[in-house]
Amino acid sequence: MRPIRRHWGLLFFAALAAAVAVPASPAVRHAAPSPLAAARQVMPAATGSGAVTPRPAPQGAALTDDVCLACHADRALKKTEPTGRVLSLFVDRSALGASVHAQLNCVDCHQDVTALPHAKGLEPVDCGRCHYVQPLAKPSPTGVKVRVPGVHQRAVEAGMPNAPVCQTCHGAHDVRAPSDPASRVSRGHVTETCGHCHLEEFSQYRSSVHGVALAAGNRDVPVCTTCHGSHSIESVSAATSRVAPGAIPETCGRCHNSEPLARKYEMPSERLTTYRESYHGLANRFGSLRVANCASCHGAHNIRPSSDPQSSINPKNLPRTCGHCHPHATQNFARGKIHILPVRSESFSLWLVSTAFKWFTIAILSGLMGHIALDLYARRRERRALRQGGL
Amino acid sequence: MAAKPASRPDRLPQSSDERDAAEVTRSADGRERSLHQQVERLVNEDRRERPAVGAPQAPGEAEGEVQRFSLLFRVQHVLLFLSTITLIITGLPLRFPNWRSSAILFAITGGVEGSGLIHRTAAALLIFVSVFHMGYIILTAEGRRQLFYLLPRKKDFQDVGHNVLYFFGRRPARARFDRFTYFEKFDYWAVYWGVVIMIGTGLTLWFEDQAMRVLPKLAVDMAKEVHSDEALLATLAIVVWHFYNVHFNPDNFPLSWTWWTGKISLAKMRREHSLEYERMMAARLARPQAQPAGGAPAGGDGDQAGPGAADVRQPAPRPDDE
Numbered sequence: 001m002r003p004i005r006r007h008w009g010l011l012f013f014a015a016l017a018a019a020v021a022v023p024a025s026p027a028v029r030h031a032a033p034s035p036l037a038a039a040r041q042v043m044p045a046a047t048g049s050g051a052v053t054p055r056p057a058p059q060g061a062a063l064t065d066d067v068c069l070a071c072h073a074d075r076a077l078k079k080t081e082p083t084g085r086v087l088s089l090f091v092d093r094s095a096l097g098a099s100v101h102a103q104l105n106c107v108d109c110h111q112d113v114t115a116l117p118h119a120k121g122l123e124p125v126d127c128g129r130c131h132y133v134q135p136l137a138k139p140s141p142t143g144v145k146v147r148v149p150g151v152h153q154r155a156v157e158a159g160m161p162n163a164p165v166c167q168t169c170h171g172a173h174d175v176r177a178p179s180d181p182a183s184r185v186s187r188g189h190v191t192e193t194c195g196h197c198h199l200e201e202f203s204q205y206r207s208s209v210h211g212v213a214l215a216a217g218n219r220d221v222p223v224c225t226t227c228h229g230s231h232s233i234e235s236v237s238a239a240t241s242r243v244a245p246g247a248i249p250e251t252c253g254r255c256h257n258s259e260p261l262a263r264k265y266e267m268p269s270e271r272l273t274t275y276r277e278s279y280h281g282l283a284n285r286f287g288s289l290r291v292a293n294c295a296s297c298h299g300a301h302n303i304r305p306s307s308d309p310q311s312s313i314n315p316k317n318l319p320r321t322c323g324h325c326h327p328h329a330t331q332n333f334a335r336g337k338i339h340i341l342p343v344r345s346e347s348f349s350l351w352l353v354s355t356a357f358k359w360f361t362i363a364i365l366s367g368l369m370g371h372i373a374l375d376l377y378a379r380r381r382e383r384r385a386l387r388q389g390g391l
Numbered sequence: 392m393a394a395k396p397a398s399r400p401d402r403l404p405q406s407s408d409e410r411d412a413a414e415v416t417r418s419a420d421g422r423e424r425s426l427h428q429q430v431e432r433l434v435n436e437d438r439r440e441r442p443a444v445g446a447p448q449a450p451g452e453a454e455g456e457v458q459r460f461s462l463l464f465r466v467q468h469v470l471l472f473l474s475t476i477t478l479i480i481t482g483l484p485l486r487f488p489n490w491r492s493s494a495i496l497f498a499i500t501g502g503v504e505g506s507g508l509i510h511r512t513a514a515a516l517l518i519f520v521s522v523f524h525m526g527y528i529i530l531t532a533e534g535r536r537q538l539f540y541l542l543p544r545k546k547d548f549q550d551v552g553h554n555v556l557y558f559f560g561r562r563p564a565r566a567r568f569d570r571f572t573y574f575e576k577f578d579y580w581a582v583y584w585g586v587v588i589m590i591g592t593g594l595t596l597w598f599e600d601q602a603m604r605v606l607p608k609l610a611v612d613m614a615k616e617v618h619s620d621e622a623l624l625a626t627l628a629i630v631v632w633h634f635y636n637v638h639f640n641p642d643n644f645p646l647s648w649t650w651w652t653g654k655i656s657l658a659k660m661r662r663e664h665s666l667e668y669e670r671m672m673a674a675r676l677a678r679p680q681a682q683p684a685g686g687a688p689a690g691g692d693g694d695q696a697g698p699g700a701a702d703v704r705q706p707a708p709r710p711d712d713e
Contacts, residue, residue: 279615282488283503290504326600336608342616349609350616357620364624368632371574374558379641381560 063113068106069093079120095174098182127166150232162197169193185230187214187223194224204301209308220261227251243300245293246284249275252294274339274346290325297321297338313338457660457671460653461533468650470520471582477513478589479626481506486619514593521586540570543580547573569666578633585625592618 069091071077077089096102107113109125155163169185176183184193191211195202201224205211210221227243234241242251253272255261262269275281275294283291297313304311312321315334323329340347342354460468481500484493500506527534550566550573557565571579592614595602603611637647642659649655660668 279485282485285488286494286497287502288504326603328600328604330604332603332605332607334608336610336612338608340612347609347612350612353613354616354620357617357624361620361624361627365627365631368628371555372632372635374555376641378558378560378565 063105063107063116065093065096065106067116068113091173099171099173099175100177101173101175124165125167125172127170131166150229151235151238152233164197168196185225187219190223190225198224201301204299208299208301208303209305210303220255220264222255243295245289246287248293248295249281249284268339270341271339274341277341278339292325296324455657456654457657458653459649459655459660462653463527463531463533464537465650465653467520467524467527470516474513474516474520475625475629478510478517479622481510481513482622483626486623511597514590514597517586518590521590541576541579543573543576547576567665568663569670570664572663574632574636578636581625581628585621585628588617588621589625592621 072089072091073093075088075090078086079089080086101109110122111125111129112119112123152164156165169190171184174184176186178185180186181188183189191202191205191214195205205224206215210223213221214223229242234244236243238244239246241247249272253275256267257270257272259269261267276285280292284293299312302312304313306313306315308314309316311317318334318338319329319331322333326333337347340350342350344351480496484490484496484506485503487493497503497506500509524534528538529535550568553562553566554573556562595606595611595614596618599611602614637643637650638645642663655664657668
């Protein structure tokens with residue numbers, strides 16, 4: 001008894017440390033779960049039930065992760081929704097520990113859990129409490145404030161079932177930083193994440209020249225977010241979209257008009273320039289929506305090199321591709337470079353014609369202007385003679 | 392007897408022309424002048440636009456004026472320049488898309504599609520004028536006469552040389568011209584060159600799908616290049632050369648109205664088309680004074696003085712008319 005009374009402070013702190021240390025034990029590093037498996041744990045779509053109001057911090061150590069995981073670490077834990085859909089309520093502790101939110105408590109996100117047992121239907125977690133993007137636009141029903149309401153955001157607001165929220169793409173309990181190769185939104189995995197809903201585009205992309213290179217480990221090829229953006233993804237028909245007809249040339253041109261990349265991959269380097277100087281490019285630049293842009297001929301997701309027999313720009317397929325807009329297109333459409341400039345490196349004959357005309361114009365105009373200059377000079381002399389003539 | 396006039400600032404005569412010109416004669420106002428000085432004096436007199444008193448007029452002409460171009464002639468020219476200017480305004484922005492004026496034009500006309508519609512309408516008008524003109528110069532007497540005067544001759548090339556020498560002070564006066572000067576003939580025939588190229592390549596581009604049934608893509612790319620380059624050349628030639636000759640020239644500045652009224656003052660005709668003037672006046676003076684019967688206007692050119700006159704075929708200007 002006497003040692004306990006004497007060292008009660010030390011004992012108290014030791015007990016406290018023990019209580020705190022146990023839940024903070026280092027997580028066991030398992031292999032990251034496959035994104036497909038993790039997707040099944042995604043929260044259901046937002047029901048648009050109103051903004052989540054900010055609340056004070058969770059009370060004390062009563063609601064630690066251990067307490068939550070006492071039930072939710074059970075793999076068999078699930079709930080059945082009124083629609084018949086079955087949701088697993090299993091939370092993988094190791095995945096949680098490996099995520100970027102490992103330092104947070106469950107109740108830091110699940111703010112509506114204040115006491116146990118908690119209510120049957122919890123609110124969807126509002127990531128915007130911490131992750132909102134300035135400047136603030138109008139708050140949406142889910143409380144997530146984004147800079148520009150994109151097409152996904154609008155789907156959520158409209159109450160579409162299966163409309164993606166943050167957790168759809170980033171995961172719920174296994175959120176990793178995009179730079180982490182295991183993250184669902186890393187370069188290596190984001191196409192699968194998007195492909196969850198956009199199945200056709202995903203399968204087209206996978207066999208495209210970009211997809212094949214990506215699978216081989218290429219770090220330069222575009223993935224979905226490169227062209228479409230990540231959070232303010234606009235519909236293709238919106239004027240502000242990066243893949244709107246007027247913007248596609250610049251989006252593709254970021255890589256295909258770049259000298260360093262052209263040298264690295266032995267690609268032609270002036271694709272955007274040749275397009276912009278062509279009639280298609282000029283019409284596109286000045287607002288025509290009908291005229292061909294990069295995707296019209298090359299495709300959007302199924303871009304293949306011209307040597308590929310399935311490619312839309314294979315010479316055998318060109319009449320069909322061009323024929324979408326030019327009726328009865330024949331093989332003549334393929335006889336001659338498509339991207340062309342009157343410079344020597346691109347087309348000798350065109351350069352010849354252009355240069356010949358340039359010199360012809362210069363010669364003729366020099367002659368004509370010389371004649372005019374001499375005429376004026378002679379008139380000046382005549383005027384002087386007139387004055388000196390004394391008449 | 393060649394005597395050196397006291398006030399003459401020039402150097403000694405070197406060529407036969409100048410030796411002749413140095414012959415001094417007593418001119419009309421009593422002063423001794425070399426022929427050189429007399430010619431210069433005449434030229435300068437003309438520049439002061441003294442009216443040609445007593446010159447015979449054709450019916451319908453005002454005093455001191457001659458009807459140079461008929462209505463049909465002028466209408467063709469107006470249609471030609473209206474279509475050409477429209478084509479230039481709607482076409483140049485495609486060649487210079489980075490200019491601010493290009494963006495403004497496309498905004499006004501409704502983008503490339505709108506300006507393209509206007510461009511093709513004007514092109515159709517140009518094609519019509521060209522075909523009409525072919526009919527005019529082949530099928531009408533008036534047209535055939537104009538074509539006759541417009542044909543290039545050896546004298547035109549000699550006139551170029553003469554004028555250039557005059558500009559450098561080695562001839563006493565400018566070349567003397569008949570109905571059309573060499574620069575007017577150049578303006579006329581250059582249009583043939585331009586129109587053939589522009590309509591040919593333009594139709595290839597307009598009906599591209601049909602053209603590419605027989606032509607490879609490279610040919611159509613060439614057509615686009617040629618169309619663009621020739622357009623620039625023609626525009627510059629018109630704005631610089633043609634406009635100088637008819638408007639910006641110190642004699643006519645700021646604007647010549649002959650294209651609209653068809654009339655030219657007698658003094659100007661005497662100065663600029665002296666050979667035609669001489670021939671016309673000789674023809675008018677030789678004929679009895681014809682009263683206007685049947686009201687035939689003095690169309691085409693000044694040779695026809697009225698319905699009573701025989702339709703004389705004018706001989707080519709004599710080569711020694713210098």
